Amino acid sequence: MSAFIGGKNLGLTIVLGVVAVLIALPFIGDNYLVRLATFLCLFSALALGWNFIGGYAGYPSFATAAFYGLGAYVGALLQNAGTPMPLAWLGAGLGCAIFAAALGPTLLRLKGHYFAVGSIAIVEIMRLLASIFADFTGGGMGLNVPILRGGPDFAGMVFLYAMLAVAAAAFLTTLAVDRGRLGFGLRCIQQNEDAANMLGVDVNAYKTAAFVLSAIFCGLAGAIYASWVAYIDPTDVFSILLTLKVPVMVLLGGAGGAYGPLVGVVAFMAMEELIWSNFLELHHGVLGVIIVILVFFLPGGLLKLRWPQILGRFRAGGDAKSEAKAAAE
Amino acid sequence: MQLRLRKHWSRLACAAAVVGAMGAGAPQALADVIKIGAPLALTGGLADEGKKQKIAYDMWLERVNAAGGIKVGDTMMPVELVVYDYQTDGKRAGQLTEKLITSDKVNFITAPFGSGHTKIAAGVAERYGVPIMASVASSESVYDQGFQNLFGTLAPNTGLTDNMLKLFKAKMPDTKTVAVLGREDVFPNAMAKALVEGAPNFGYSVVYDQRYSVGTLDHSATLSAIKAANADWIYVTGYTQDLILLRKQMADLGLTAKIVTMITGPAYKEFVDALGPLADGVNSASWWHHATTYQSSDVFGSTKAFYDAFVAREGSDPDYVHASSAAALVALQAAIENAGSIDPDKVRAALRDVSITTFYGPIDFGANGMNGGRDLPIIQVQDGTVVVLFPEAIKQAELKAF
Numbered sequence: 052m053s054a055f056i057g058g059k060n061l062g063l064t065i066v067l068g069v070v071a072v073l074i075a076l077p078f079i080g081d082n083y084l085v086r087l088a089t090f091l092c093l094f095s096a097l098a099l100g101w102n103f104i105g106g107y108a109g110y111p112s113f114a115t116a117a118f119y120g121l122g123a124y125v126g127a128l129l130q131n132a133g134t135p136m137p138l139a140w141l142g143a144g145l146g147c148a149i150f151a152a153a154l155g156p157t158l159l160r161l162k163g164h165y166f167a168v169g170s171i172a173i174v175e176i177m178r179l180l181a182s183i184f185a186d187f188t189g190g191g192m193g194l195n196v197p198i199l200r201g202g203p204d205f206a207g208m209v210f211l212y213a214m215l216a217v218a219a220a221a222f223l224t225t226l227a228v229d230r231g232r233l234g235f236g237l238r239c240i241q242q243n244e245d246a247a248n249m250l251g252v253d254v255n256a257y258k259t260a261a262f263v264l265s266a267i268f269c270g271l272a273g274a275i276y277a278s279w280v281a282y283i284d285p286t287d288v289f290s291i292l293l294t295l296k297v298p299v300m301v302l303l304g305g306a307g308g309a310y311g312p313l314v315g316v317v318a319f320m321a322m323e324e325l326i327w328s329n330f331l332e333l334h335h336g337v338l339g340v341i342i343v344i345l346v347f348f349l350p351g352g353l354l355k356l357r358w359p360q361i362l363g364r365f366r367a368g369g370d371a372k373s374e375a376k377a378a379a380e
Numbered sequence: 381m382q383l384r385l386r387k388h389w390s391r392l393a394c395a396a397a398v399v400g401a402m403g404a405g406a407p408q409a410l411a412d413v414i415k416i417g418a419p420l421a422l423t424g425g426l427a428d429e430g431k432k433q434k435i436a437y438d439m440w441l442e443r444v445n446a447a448g449g450i451k452v453g454d455t456m457m458p459v460e461l462v463v464y465d466y467q468t469d470g471k472r473a474g475q476l477t478e479k480l481i482t483s484d485k486v487n488f489i490t491a492p493f494g495s496g497h498t499k500i501a502a503g504v505a506e507r508y509g510v511p512i513m514a515s516v517a518s519s520e521s522v523y524d525q526g527f528q529n530l531f532g533t534l535a536p537n538t539g540l541t542d543n544m545l546k547l548f549k550a551k552m553p554d555t556k557t558v559a560v561l562g563r564e565d566v567f568p569n570a571m572a573k574a575l576v577e578g579a580p581n582f583g584y585s586v587v588y589d590q591r592y593s594v595g596t597l598d599h600s601a602t603l604s605a606i607k608a609a610n611a612d613w614i615y616v617t618g619y620t621q622d623l624i625l626l627r628k629q630m631a632d633l634g635l636t637a638k639i640v641t642m643i644t645g646p647a648y649k650e651f652v653d654a655l656g657p658l659a660d661g662v663n664s665a666s667w668w669h670h671a672t673t674y675q676s677s678d679v680f681g682s683t684k685a686f687y688d689a690f691v692a693r694e695g696s697d698p699d700y701v702h703a704s705s706a707a708a709l710v711a712l713q714a715a716i717e718n719a720g721s722i723d724p725d726k727v728r729a730a731l732r733d734v735s736i737t738t739f740y741g742p743i744d745f746g747a748n749g750m751n752g753g754r755d756l757p758i759i760q761v762q763d764g765t766v767v768v769l770f771p772e773a774i775k776q777a778e779l780k781a782f
Contacts, residue, residue, distance in 0.1 A: 082482040086475055182564045182593045191564035191594065192521050193496055203478075203507040280474055281503040281525075284496050284566070286594055287470040 062310045066222070073215055077208040085207040089279070091320060092214035093272050097297045098304075098312035099221035100268035103261040105298055106306035107234055109241030110159065110258065113171040116294035118147045118269035119276075120177055123288040124188060126274025127196045136199070140213070140274040147270025148263050155259035162244075171294065178289035193284030196277050210279045214272065221268040225309040228264070237261055241307070299338070302345050305352025314353055414450060414459045414722055416709070417480030418490045419501060424468025428620075428650065429493040429701055433515065435694065436705035437461055437490070440713075443679035450713050453720040462486055466497075473497045477504040487722050488513065488712060491530075493701070495519040495566035502530045511728050515708035516701055518667070519570040523748040529724075530749045531731050533708045533740070534700075537567070540643075540665035540756050541574040545582040547758055547770050548613065548639055551779045555638050559588035559611035561602060561626075568617035571643045575615055587611050596622075599629050606635060613639040620645065624654045631658055639663070640782045646761050647699055656764075661782040663760035663769070668700040668740055671774045672757065678710045680739040707740035 076088050097115055104112045126143035130136060154173070161169045181188045188194060199206045228234040236257045239247035248254045277283045296319070304315025322341075349356070418437060421430030441461050444450060449458035462484050466473040473492050480486045481504070489505050491498040491514035498517035505512040506527045514522070518534035548555060558579055562572025569591060579586050588609040592602060603626075606614060614637045616626055623645040630636070640662050645651040647666035652659045670687040680686040686706070690698040711734055716722060719730035735744045744752045758770040760779065767777040 083475075083479045086478050090471075090475070179593055182591075185564070185569075185591075191569050191591070192519070192566050193499065195525055198503060198506065198525070206507055280470075280500055282496075282499045284470075287496070287500075292469075 066310070066313065070215070070219065073211065077204065077211060082203055082207050085211050087320075087324070089207070089211045089214050091316065092211065092218040093276060094297070094300060094316045094320065095218040095313055096214065096221050096268050096272040097293075098300045098316050099218065099225050099309075100265045100272075101297045102225065102301055102306060102308075102312045103228065103237075103264040104258070105265075106301060106308070106312070107228065107237035107241065108258055108261045109307075110261075111163070111167040111170075111298070112262075112265065113167055113294045113298070114158075114173045115265075115269055115297045116289050116291065117170075117173040117177045118151065118266040119273035119293065120174070120181070120285070120288035120290075121150060122147050122270030122273030123277040123283050124181060124194070124273075125270070127194050127277040127283055128188070130196055130278065131194070136278055137213075140271055140278070143274030144267045144271040147266040147273075151263045151266030152259060155262040156255055159255065159258040159262060171291070174289050174291065174294050178285045181285040181289065188285075191284065193282055193287075194277075196281045196283065198281040199278065206279075210275060213275045217268060217271045217275065222309060222313070224264060224268075225312075229309055233257065233260060238307070295338075299342055299345065302352055303341070303349070305354035308354070311352050311354045318353060412455070412457055414452075414457050414488075414716070415484065415486040416459060416461050416488045416490060416712075417477070417484060417486035418461055418463045419466045419473050419476040419480065419492050420463055421468040421493055421497070422463075422465035426468045426493050426497075429516065430465075430468075432699070432701040433490070433493060433705045434463065436515075436698075436702045437463075437709060439689065439693065440679060440706045440709045444713065447679070451717050452722060457722070466492060468497075470497055470500050474500045474504050477501045481505070481508045481510055486510070487724070488727070490515065490705075490708060491517060491532075495522045495570075498522055498530075498532075499525075502527055505529050509724055509728075511712070511724055511731060513708040513712050515705040517567075519566045520748070520750065521566065521570065523750045527749065529728060531708075531711070531745050532750045533704045533711060533743060534667050535751050535754060535756060537570045538574045538578070539754070540667075541571065541578050542582075543756060543770060544641070544665050544758055545575070545578050545584065548779065549582050549584070552612075552638060552781070555612035556583070556585060557587045557609075557611045558584045558613040558615055559606045559609050559637075560586060560590075561588070561606065561614075561616045562591050563618040563622055564591040564593045565619075568619070568622075568643065571617045572615075584613070592618075592622075597625065599626055600633065603629055603633050603635050607633060611637055613637055613641070615641045615643070617643040620648045620651050620654075623651060627655055627658050627662065636782060638781050639779075644700075646759050646766050649696055649699060652761055652764070652766065659761045660763065661761065661780060663758065663779070665756055665758050666700050667756055668703045669757040669759060669766075669768050669774070670698060670703075671768045671776060672741065673774065674737055674739055674741055676736070676738045678713070678736075678738050680706070680710070683739045686739040703740045707738050707743060710738045710740070711736070711743045711745075 073088050077085055101115050104110050122143040125146040126139045129139035129142045158169055182190050236252045239252050240254055240257060244254055300315040300319045301312045303318055305311030420433055421427055441459060444459050448456040462480060464476040466476050477489060480489060489510055489512040491501050491512050493516045495517045498514045499522050502512050506529050509529060511529045514530060514532040517532050518537050520536050560572050560576055562568050576586050576589050588606050590602060623642045642662050642664055644664050644666055646662055646664045672683050674683045676682060714736050715727050715730035715734050719726040731745060742754060746752055755771040757768050759766050760769055762777055762780055768774050769779050
């Protein structure tokens with residue numbers, strides 16, 4: 052896995068610990084913390100979803116927001132048609148899976164930059180479609196979703212647990228894929244697609260499977276988001292910024308494993324909350340700088356750094372400084 | 381190594397706990413202050429508009445606190461404004477509204493700019509039962525969800541277009557056809573629809589009716605189609621940047637008509653400044669103009685006093701965003717004074733009963749929380765300045781052909 056998570060058990064223990072805290076949060080934290088935690092789970096689900104296609108198969112997909120937005124719209128429309136909320140969410144996941152399965156075989160024939168451009172175009176096309184079919188989607192007027200009754204505490208808890216469930220499902224699926232045939236095949240594709248094809252990996256089926264898995268979790272997260280905010284519009288859910296943020300998060304943590312995306316989401320959101328509030332005018336610039344730093348200095352993400360050595364040096368440096376200070380005094 | 385790591389983690393955990401405790405302790409400040417939360421777009425696409433709201437809020441706040449605060453029962457309570465920048469990001473608007481309510485424990489909320497973001501913030505406020513004052517959301521679709529806590533100071537859109545149709549038909553009876561182009565977005569779309577629906581009632585036929593999507597930069601195909609339709613009146617809706625772009629591309633293509641309306645371009649100083657001579661002849665409706673002459677008993681006193689104070693402070697003319705934003709807080713203040721309490725249920729009930737004349741005009745919230753209709757001004761750019769064409773009482777000039 053990595054040098055830092057010394058063995059899978061430590062990683063799993065930390066994840067389980069965080070999950071336990073998240074489950075307890077509605078009872079111990081205030082609603083703002085619950086909302087932050089819900090965003091944490093939302094982005095974890097999106098990052099783990101992206102990781103199937105972007106991390107394992109190595110296809111630089113920017114279609115996250117397309118699935119997320121499609122899920123939000125399908126979920127919202129189903130709910131407005133009278134479908135109970137949880138069924139509407141499942142319907143959105145299914146809808147996104149079908150969409151990705153239909154789209155995958157053609158889109159995934161593109162490679163590298165061409166695939167990246169093609170996938171980002173999907174987001175734009177979806178946004179335009181949602182704007183144009185105003186009679187159906189509400190167009191630019193947006194779409195109302197029935198607001199969940201029962202007060203803010205109840206709503207906060209429901210949406211946190213729902214998002215947590217999606218993130219947990221994405222995590223467990225990742226573990227299964229990581230250890231299974233699909234993960235092996237996808238890694239082969241990432242390393243050399245032609246060679247994998249020659250050796251009998253059905254590359255189109257494998258890539259489409261990864262794309263579909265990616266779509267399901269993004270779609271579920273989008274549908275829950277729609278019920279949560281009770282109002283969606285095309286520019287909000289088919290957001291280019293969202294589609295860029297998610298890969299950055301995964302790359303920050305380390306792509307192509309189960310833990311990297313989670314580390315990336317936590318690190319990114321911590322930066323956003325703490326540092327970005329100090330860079331009011333420049334926060335998009337800061338995002339750009341992070342991307343550049345990632346490409347040049349952290350190609351493997353935070354998890355691939357040799358943490359024991361870095362911490363050791365840091366500690367040695369700190370001790371030396373304090374000793375020097377003590378000597379000076 | 382395991383041990384070392386654990387030690388490190390425990391340090392981190394301690395640090396996190398300390399930060400958490402500080403965060404939880406800080407907001408419990410003075411109990412006898414009225415806190416109003418304002419999620420504003422101070423950066424990002426709507427930054428210009430967000431800053432306008434901020435100026436208006438500050439002007440109101442300075443006057444209220446100079447007078448000792450708001451009279452609640454027998455005591456004067458000073459007001460504190462808690463502002464956050466939501467970076468023109470809808471998700472963040474909802475998140476910060478929740479933070480304002482739960483962490484900062486504000487008593488009341490003001491909504492962000494525009495119908496869409498207002499709706500997101502209002503959804504959060506509704507869950508908590510906190511009254512939210514919307515100063516810049518005029519689409520009825522924002523108020524159609526049955527929210528009990530949402531109150532808006534702008535009047536419904538349809539009032540804007542009917543007066544316009546009536547006036548133009550009276551002044552230029554030979555105009556018969558209108559081409560409509562609207563931005564696919566909550567408010568501009570509603571304005572385009574309102575005109576299309578109202579036009580036949582006043583003897584206009586709609587010869588072109590299309591929407592352009594958000595972020596469109598090249599309008600040449602649409603504008604060529606409008607040119608082919610050869611309408612007497614071109615009616616375009618959008619936000620300031622769209623309209624500036626559209627007007628420039630109209631000039632490039634040599635597209636013109638007897639009447640050119642751009643909703644709500646001339647209502648913004650930026651529109652006139654950016655276009656210069658190209659802005660001449662463009663007309664619009666607006667919710668407010670500083671030429672109106674209301675006398676009031678609020679902190680500003682009259683439209684003129686507000687105008688003078690604004691010009692002295694900012695060195696430029698206020699537009700309807702400034703006035704409506706300040707008026708939203710004036711209405712909230714009146715409701716708190718009438719209720720004699722800052723209890724959200726009592727203030728909400730008082731807001732329903734508010735019926736006052738402010739420097740901005742009358743405020744009387746209807747059943748859906750929206751301010752009642754009235755004669756809204758129609759304005760036109762003539763020789764570089766914005767003049768009022770309607771209503772008669774404050775008319776400054778006659779309609780000029782484009």
